[in-house]
Amino acid sequence: xxxxxxxxxxxxxxxxxxxxxxxxxxxxxxxxxxxxxxxxxxxxxxxxxxxxxxxxxxxxxxxxxxxxxxxxxxxxxxxxxxxxxxxxxxxxxxxxxxxxxxxxxxxxxxxxxxxxxxxxxxxxxxxxxxxxxxxxxxxxxxxxxxxxxxxxxxxxxxxxxxxxxxxxxxxxxxxxxxxxxxxxxxxxxxxxxxxxxxxxxxxxxxxxxxxxxxxxxxxxxxxxxxxxxxxxxxxxxxxxxxxxxxxxxxxxxxxxxxxxxxxxxxxxxxxxxxxxxxxxxxxxxxxxxxxxxxxxxxxxxxxxxxxxxxxxxxxxxxxxxxx
Numbered sequence: 001x002x003x004x005x006x007x008x009x010x011x012x013x014x015x016x017x018x019x020x021x022x023x024x025x026x027x028x029x030x031x032x033x034x035x036x037x038x039x040x041x042x043x044x045x046x047x048x049x050x051x052x053x054x055x056x057x058x059x060x061x062x063x064x065x066x067x068x069x070x071x072x073x074x075x076x077x078x079x080x081x082x083x084x085x086x087x088x089x090x091x092x093x094x095x096x097x098x099x100x101x102x103x104x105x106x107x108x109x110x111x112x113x114x115x116x117x118x119x120x121x122x123x124x125x126x127x128x129x130x131x132x133x134x135x136x137x138x139x140x141x142x143x144x145x146x147x148x149x150x151x152x153x154x155x156x157x158x159x160x161x162x163x164x165x166x167x168x169x170x171x172x173x174x175x176x177x178x179x180x181x182x183x184x185x186x187x188x189x190x191x192x193x194x195x196x197x198x199x200x201x202x203x204x205x206x207x208x209x210x211x212x213x214x215x216x217x218x219x220x221x222x223x224x225x226x227x228x229x230x231x232x233x234x235x236x237x238x239x240x241x242x243x244x245x246x247x248x249x250x251x252x253x254x255x256x257x258x259x260x261x262x263x264x265x266x267x268x269x270x271x272x273x274x275x276x277x278x279x280x281x282x283x284x285x286x287x288x289x290x291x292x293x294x295x296x297x298x299x300x301x302x303x304x305x306x307x308x309x310x311x312x313x314x315x316x317x318x319x320x321x322x323x
Contacts, residue, residue, distance in 0.1 A: 002061055002097070004104045007051040015053060015063045019087045031204040038200050044189035051085075052108075054101045061092040062101040066109065067323055070185040072177075073115070074306050077185070081109030081300070083119040084323040102131055106300060116304030120322050121294040133296035134308050138317070142287040143238070143270040145255045156253040161214040161226055166191050168223035172242035176275065176316065182307065183316040194320045198230055198239060213258060217243075217250040225250030228320055229258070231268075238272035239320030243280075252280030276313035293322055 007015055016033050024032050039045045053063040067082030083105055088098045106117055121128050125135040161169075166188045173191070177183035184190065195214060202210040210232050217225040225243040229236050243251045259267065279285065295317070299305040 002054050002056040002100065004101070004108070005053055005055055007053045007063060011053050011055065011060060012051060014060050015051065015087070018060070018089055019063070019085060022087065023085065025201060026205045026209055027201070035197075035200045035204050039193070039197055042189070042193050042196055044193035047189075052101075052105065054097060054104070059092075060089055061095075061097040062086070062088045064101060064105060065323065066105055068109075068112070068114070069118075069190075070187075071183065072185060073182050073304065076303065078115040078303055079113050080184070081106070081112075081114035081117045082323050083117060086119075099131060106298070110300040115299070115301045116307050117298045117300055119296050121296055122292065125294050125296060128296050131298070133298045136295045136297060136310055136315070137312055138273060138291045138293070138295050139288040139312065140271050140291045141274055141285050143272055144284045144286045145252070145259055145267075145270065146282045146284065147256060147259060156250065156257060157218045158215050158254055158257045159218060161195075161216040161223070161228075163192070165216050165223040165226065169226055169242055172223075172226070172244060175244075176242060176278065180275065180316045181314040182310055184321060186321075190321075194240065194318075195228055198228065198320060202230070215254050215258065217254050219244075225254060227251055227254050227258075234266055234268050236268045236270045237319060238270060238274075240318035241272075241278075248278055248280035249282070250280075252282030255280070256282055271319075273317065273319045275316045 005011065013033075016036065017029070020029050020032050027035060040049055048068045050066045051063065052066055054061045064086040065084040067084065069080040069082055071078050071080045083102065086098055086102065109117060117133070119128065119133065125133075129135065169191050170186060170188055173186045198212045202212045210230065213227065213229040213231060215227055216223040225241075225245070227241045228239040230239055241248075241251045243249070273291070297307045297310070299307055
């Protein structure tokens with residue numbers, strides 16, 4: 001009979017071996033393992049990230065990551081079980097083990113107090129819809145940054161971000177998210193985890209293949225705005241951003257400053273998930289399409305039922321928090 005166990009030791013190594021070809025993201029196999037170990041060792045990861053396996057004897061049938069997020073839904077605190085990296089061993093496919101694994105994860109999460117489950121499907125919505133999940137459409141928006149006619153950087157104090165800025169980032173995020181029906185409660189440890197995850201992917205990869213920009217617009221001695229951007233070639237993904245100014249003008253100024261650093265370079269293609277109403281005045285949306293990462297939710301308690309009626313404009317979810 002199959003049992004659900006925490007993945008560690010030889011079981012974890014087998015899972016990493018099996019999943020490497022699917023999710024290596026350009027890393028070598030040793031680097032792929034180091035990235036997961038480093039994520040799990042962060043303060044947030046130690047408390048909120050677990051990898052579990054469905055095993056029968058010595059055989060790993062399927063595995064997944066289980067995250068625990070604090071969130072707000074319709075003004076009430078809720079707990080969210082995030083399910084990621086669902087993988088069925090090739091020899092076990094066609095036997096319903098992935099469904100069995102997901103249902104056991106949901107039972108475990110509900111028993112631990114989770115009000116709803118959240119996942120991001122890379123295979124479209126149909127499979128998880130059959131497991132009771134509802135899709136919430138999210139759009140990848142293509143952005144253009146307006147440059148000064150003088151082709152110089154704006155007069156904004158911009159510096160690299162670091163841990164001293166996390167408290168200001170949390171404060172900006174809470175103020176921005178408060179009017180929306182659903183958002184994660186992004187405390188200091190979760191913000192650190194999200195940024196560290198992107199830095200690990202870039203730092204452990206091939207030299208020059210990726211970079212992460214974490215920049216702050218400073219006012220006095222504190223952060224007044226920030227951006228986190230993943231860079232791959234000429235493609236930028238705005239992972240998250242924040243601004244004390246409701247207009248987002250400082251975020252726009254940071255983007256202008258980053259582009260102005262390399263005036264001879266081709267302008268980047270910029271992709272982002274943006275909360276409704278957040279568009280810096282220096283930024284124009286030039287196109288959008290449904291995201292390939294389909295956000296899907298399932299209520300686990302009565303407190304989570306209203307999540308099924310959410311529309312994209314009623315939630316704040318940054319691309320950097322996709323798991």
